[in-house]
Amino acid sequence: MASGLFYRMGNLYPLLMQPGFDPRPWGTQDLSPIYPNHKFGEKIGEAWLTGDECKVSNGPLAGKTLSQLSQQYQQELVGDAARDPKRFPLLLKFLFPHEKLSVQVHPDDAQALRVGEPWGKTECWYVAHAKPGSQIALGLKPGITAAQLEEAIHQTRAEEVLNWVNVYAGDMIYVAGGTVHTLGPGSIIVETQQQSDMTYRLYDYGRPRELHLKDGMAAVKEHVKSGKVIRPAPIEREGGRIRFSRLVEAPYFAVEMFECKTIAPFGEEPLRWPLVFANVLQLPSQSQPASFGDRERWLR
């Protein structure tokens, strides 16, 4: 079982989000070990935990969408640092690539402003599982220009100019807006990103899906600060019963990993951003969200 769970102080309580399962041609019907007990009749590529239309499944707010709650609670829910107090600022998903995804790019903040959007889309990927040989593409090979990328797209050989990287379970990869990127098959990814719909498909290996070349090439940056993040040594707390690592910190989000053998005292520091929790480990089938800890402890 996996969950997106977040809270702020005040009237809100820890919210368990129903995942939204998104069918994709590159997905799979088997989402274990993240969702081992679900049966799907079609291929699922993404499980959305904090999309605008994701619904709460516990407590008095059960059935409300995140969009409704963001409008209603504003900073109390979305945090003081969110640029739009009426929109939840983070999008968290599990990705289940079983075939190659299309090659795409999201604009950075500056490019998004140029096309009339409030912000861009920087994201990061935590590799929860990876089969041997799993790869991603991140940016262009050294020396390749955007013009050469565009030429390669027209010649249906863009994969040759991309920077392919092997990935392993435990990797954290930072994908700045403007970075050409894609996922190969064989991994399970926890994706954290700015809440934005702006994705431009640049290349699809000759498959017939629509491309967005004009807008996409305008968003492509040749030089980006994207790549694997060096993982810090975990910090032990509570006599080693909690191991904590900050995997990445960006202007838009921080992703931290907790391995807990005891109740973790989350929320003891002031929060500028909402906290979102995603379990990447298989839990016993009887586990309930309350297994995170009693609410008083969570909320102080």
Ligand SMILES: [Zn+2]
């Ligand atoms: Zn992306």
